[in-house]
Amino acid sequence: MNKVATAAAPKKARGGSQIGRFLADNGALVGLFVLGLALFIATPDFLTGPNLLNIGIQASVIAVLAFGLTFVIVAAGIDLSVGSVAALSAMGSAWIFSQGSMPGWIALIGGLAIGALSGAVSGFAVAYGRLPSFIATLAMLSIARGLTLVISEGRPIGTAPEVSFLGGDLGVIPMPIIVLVVAGLVAAFILNFTVMGRYMYAVGGNKEAARLSGVPVRKVLVTVFALSGLFAGLAGLLLSGRLDSAQPQAAVGYELDAIAAVVIGGASLAGGIGRISGTLVGALVLVVIRNGLNLLNVSSFWQQVVIGLVIAVAVGIDSLRRKNQPH
Amino acid sequence: MIDSTMNGIAGTDNPILTLDNVTKSFGPVAVIKGVTVNVYPGKVQVLLGENGAGKSTLIKMMAGVYQPDGGRILVDGKEARLPDTNASEALGIATIHQELNLVGSMTVAENICMGRFPRRFGLVDRRKMREVAKKALGMIGLDIDVDHKVGELGIARQQLVEIAKALSLNARMLILDEPTAALTKREISALFSVVQDLRERGVGMVFISHHLDEIAAIGDSVSVLRDGEFVAEVPADTHEDELVRLMVGRSIEQQFPRRREYDGPADTLLEVEGLSTKGMINNVSFSVKAGEIVGLAGLVGAGRTEVIRAIAGVDPYASGSVRVRGRQLPKSSVGAAIRAGVGHVPEDRKAHGLVLGAPVNENIGYATLSTTAKTGLVDRTGQRKRAEDVADKLRIRMHNLDQVVGSLSGGNQQKTVFARWIVANSSVLLLDEPTRGVDVGAKVEIYELMNAITAAGGAVVMVSSELPEVLGMSDRVLVMSGGHISGELSADNATQDAVMTLAVRDVQRDLEDKLMEDGHE
Numbered sequence: 001m002n003k004v005a006t007a008a009a010p011k012k013a014r015g016g017s018q019i020g021r022f023l024a025d026n027g028a029l030v031g032l033f034v035l036g037l038a039l040f041i042a043t044p045d046f047l048t049g050p051n052l053l054n055i056g057i058q059a060s061v062i063a064v065l066a067f068g069l070t071f072v073i074v075a076a077g078i079d080l081s082v083g084s085v086a087a088l089s090a091m092g093s094a095w096i097f098s099q100g101s102m103p104g105w106i107a108l109i110g111g112l113a114i115g116a117l118s119g120a121v122s123g124f125a126v127a128y129g130r131l132p133s134f135i136a137t138l139a140m141l142s143i144a145r146g147l148t149l150v151i152s153e154g155r156p157i158g159t160a161p162e163v164s165f166l167g168g169d170l171g172v173i174p175m176p177i178i179v180l181v182v183a184g185l186v187a188a189f190i191l192n193f194t195v196m197g198r199y200m201y202a203v204g205g206n207k208e209a210a211r212l213s214g215v216p217v218r219k220v221l222v223t224v225f226a227l228s229g230l231f232a233g234l235a236g237l238l239l240s241g242r243l244d245s246a247q248p249q250a251a252v253g254y255e256l257d258a259i260a261a262v263v264i265g266g267a268s269l270a271g272g273i274g275r276i277s278g279t280l281v282g283a284l285v286l287v288v289i290r291n292g293l294n295l296l297n298v299s300s301f302w303q304q305v306v307i308g309l310v311i312a313v314a315v316g317i318d319s320l321r322r323k324n325q326p327h
Numbered sequence: 328m329i330d331s332t333m334n335g336i337a338g339t340d341n342p343i344l345t346l347d348n349v350t351k352s353f354g355p356v357a358v359i360k361g362v363t364v365n366v367y368p369g370k371v372q373v374l375l376g377e378n379g380a381g382k383s384t385l386i387k388m389m390a391g392v393y394q395p396d397g398g399r400i401l402v403d404g405k406e407a408r409l410p411d412t413n414a415s416e417a418l419g420i421a422t423i424h425q426e427l428n429l430v431g432s433m434t435v436a437e438n439i440c441m442g443r444f445p446r447r448f449g450l451v452d453r454r455k456m457r458e459v460a461k462k463a464l465g466m467i468g469l470d471i472d473v474d475h476k477v478g479e480l481g482i483a484r485q486q487l488v489e490i491a492k493a494l495s496l497n498a499r500m501l502i503l504d505e506p507t508a509a510l511t512k513r514e515i516s517a518l519f520s521v522v523q524d525l526r527e528r529g530v531g532m533v534f535i536s537h538h539l540d541e542i543a544a545i546g547d548s549v550s551v552l553r554d555g556e557f558v559a560e561v562p563a564d565t566h567e568d569e570l571v572r573l574m575v576g577r578s579i580e581q582q583f584p585r586r587r588e589y590d591g592p593a594d595t596l597l598e599v600e601g602l603s604t605k606g607m608i609n610n611v612s613f614s615v616k617a618g619e620i621v622g623l624a625g626l627v628g629a630g631r632t633e634v635i636r637a638i639a640g641v642d643p644y645a646s647g648s649v650r651v652r653g654r655q656l657p658k659s660s661v662g663a664a665i666r667a668g669v670g671h672v673p674e675d676r677k678a679h680g681l682v683l684g685a686p687v688n689e690n691i692g693y694a695t696l697s698t699t700a701k702t703g704l705v706d707r708t709g710q711r712k713r714a715e716d717v718a719d720k721l722r723i724r725m726h727n728l729d730q731v732v733g734s735l736s737g738g739n740q741q742k743t744v745f746a747r748w749i750v751a752n753s754s755v756l757l758l759d760e761p762t763r764g765v766d767v768g769a770k771v772e773i774y775e776l777m778n779a780i781t782a783a784g785g786a787v788v789m790v791s792s793e794l795p796e797v798l799g800m801s802d803r804v805l806v807m808s809g810g811h812i813s814g815e816l817s818a819d820n821a822t823q824d825a826v827m828t829l830a831v832r833d834v835q836r837d838l839e840d841k842l843m844e845d846g847h848e
Binding site: 193194195196197198199201202205206208209210211212213214215216272273 | 678689
């Protein structure tokens with residue numbers, strides 16, 4: 001996965017060995033490795049099959065949300081609505097199945113469509129309504145959550161079996177992990193190999209230069225938000241599938257975890273920089289820390305403090321590293 | 328290589344600052360290889376060299392941004408360490424960057440006192456602040472309202488505010504990094520009279536400019552650099568040809584090597600008819616044939632850039648039409664213009680031409696990503712191959728195609744923008760100040776590129792504020808004034824006087840003054 005995505009990052013014109021450069025460009029990966037090693041030494045419960053699968057399951061929702069958000073951040077935007085859109089998609093899907101009495105597969109596709117549509121609406125507001133993405137998606141955060149409450153009347157709704165399947169197991173491998181891997185590969189493929197993906201980097205790097213080079217900037221903006229919504233919808237379905245029910249208060253605050261994962265993964269909020277592999281590592285860092293602190297019986301209150309420090313340190317190291325390069 | 332005549336130039340004073348045999352490398356790339364520069368009080372030391380010669384690295388060492396790997400920095404004859412910009416500021420060294428460090432939304436007084444607001448009872452003492460600011464402005468004879476927002480001033484005045492700010496911080500050495508790049512003639516002479524005052528006050532100055540004629544006007548001594556090496560130190564009144572020879576290591580036979588080599592049919596490629604926008608341009612009509620370079624001359628603010636942008640589909644226009652090879656282009660569609668064969672090299676390559684943080688490869692490919700794609704997928708090998716070929720052909724100096732374009736020198740950045748349109752097979756090139764901020768060697772390469780484009784049957788429209796360039800390269804010159812074309816001159820009839828007469832013909836006197844004072848397109 002990492003190999004696929006490295007092409008996205010502008011390679012630095014610096015010397016040093018290949019390995020040294022790889023490590024410098026993948027600080028979060030090194031951090032994740034060190035973290036894993038420390039937990040392996042600290043507790044025998046960490047490096048066990050069931051715990052690792054557990055980490056994968058826990059990471060899946062955040063990582064899928066963060067994959068979608070990576071498109072937006074690469075294009076120099078921000079999407080605050082992903083948590084709410086995830087909840088709305090899950091609830092919409094469950095509603096289509098139970099109230100609309102539609103087949104389960106339509107409920108599944110419907111959930112994804114609701115996500116993509118919500119994202120596209122934010123995208124239109126940004127591209128054509130000239131709203132800053134922060135504001136447009138802040139509005140969508142509230143609208144999507146509100147709609148979730150409206151259609152559910154504040155009560156959980158059971159999910160379609162096809163959606164519950166996403167939360168189940170395929171042999172010994174939990175489905176969420178499979179979904180995580182596939183979603184990551186698709187996202188990395190879009191960013192690196194499609195014209196739209198390369199346009200995202202151009203728009204994020206310099207919107208005006210991109211426009212003058214013939215890049216359809218507004219189309220790109222609508223696309224990134226629609227993709228973010230689509231991935232949020234998928235994350236919502238994963239979440240509800242695990243519980244077999246869509247909860248009206250699902251994924252509250254998840255947008256912050258997703259943003260943290262993307263920036264720990266080395267993306268720049270100024271746009272133009274970001275990789276799916278980095279985002280995956282960022283999501284794993286967050287989850288491994290939570291998992292490790294749980295195993296070590298650290299209170300969940302302190303966990304939040306630690307996570308905050310990790311975000312600050314990770315991004316701080318990254319910007320220091322960038323500053324030390326010429327130009 | 329080294330024929331220093333330093334002793335002949337140095338005054339009796341001791342230098343304020345000396346870079347003594349300094350070296351600097353970034354990774355494996357040595358960018359400064361043993362350079363010595365002295366800055367004397369009351370003298371203007373010019374740093375001359377092509378882009379990439381190491382001038383910016385040297386001034387960043389003086390300012391404490393970079394630290395030399397080898398050699399010494401001496402301040403007042405004593406070895407000094409400048410670990411950061413605060414250290415150099417404390418020693419009285421100030422830098423006036425090309426990109427000014429001012430907050431546009433705050434007042435002149437606030438900007439001058441930034442970071443050291445005078446206080447009274449813990450609140451900002453506005454009266455004191457105005458006094459400090461007025462005193463600072465008085466030092467350079469600048470009479471503007473200190474309560475004016477800085478962003479509402481023209482570039483020239485902003486620059487003077489920044490100089491005043493430096494002086495109020497007791498700067499005794501100023502580093503002026505291409506201060507004239509964005510100024511009009513009149514603004515430049517105002518700046519130079521300030522420099523003259525400062526010289527009399529004993530302020531030492533380092534001056535960087537790509538305009539050779541400015542060196543004799545303002546400099547005392549010139550340190551010439553080439554590829555990070557010290558080449559020579561010569562008096563500022565050295566002949567321009569000699570300066571060029573020292574700088575590029577060869578003499579330039581001809582500064583404007585225009586050749587007309589196209590012998591195909593003289594089809595009209597671009598026809599602009601009755602083009603008007605709200606407010607700015609008024610009924611502009613002209614056409615360009617295959618193999619032709621048409622120069623668009625005029626004062627800053629005459630509407631030249633607006634014409635180019637309207638043709639390229641960047642900005643909308645109210646009425647008129649643009650036809651390429653007889654086919655009308657839709658209004659404000661960059662994509663349609665590109666498909667019709669129009670390439671646009673914008674005035675400000677950093678803001679509008681390039682994605683600075685992206686690799687050279689990507690920047691070359693943006694205009695052709697979708698046309699070469701198969702089912703939405705990027706033709707990665709093809710794009711890379713094409714970028715490689717064109718970078719080779721245009722001699723873009725870089726480590727490799729994956730290098731971020733922001734780390735190239737100005738000339739190579741500009742060649743990257745050209746490369747995009749060559750890959751796109753554009754036949755109508757709209758060039759807006761194509762050699763601005765580009766060194767002498769790269770300028771000639773860009774001129775040769777224009778020759779090659781027209782020899783292959785392309786058409787070029789060039790906007791330039793450098794009259795010698797317009798006169799030297801154009802086959803026809805259109806002069807704009809007050810938003811419309813005030814006259815056309817053939818290459819034979821185009822002289823500086825003829826162009827200037829047309830350029831001011833339709834401009835009311837006061838409007839012209841305003842444009843020259845504050846205007847920048």
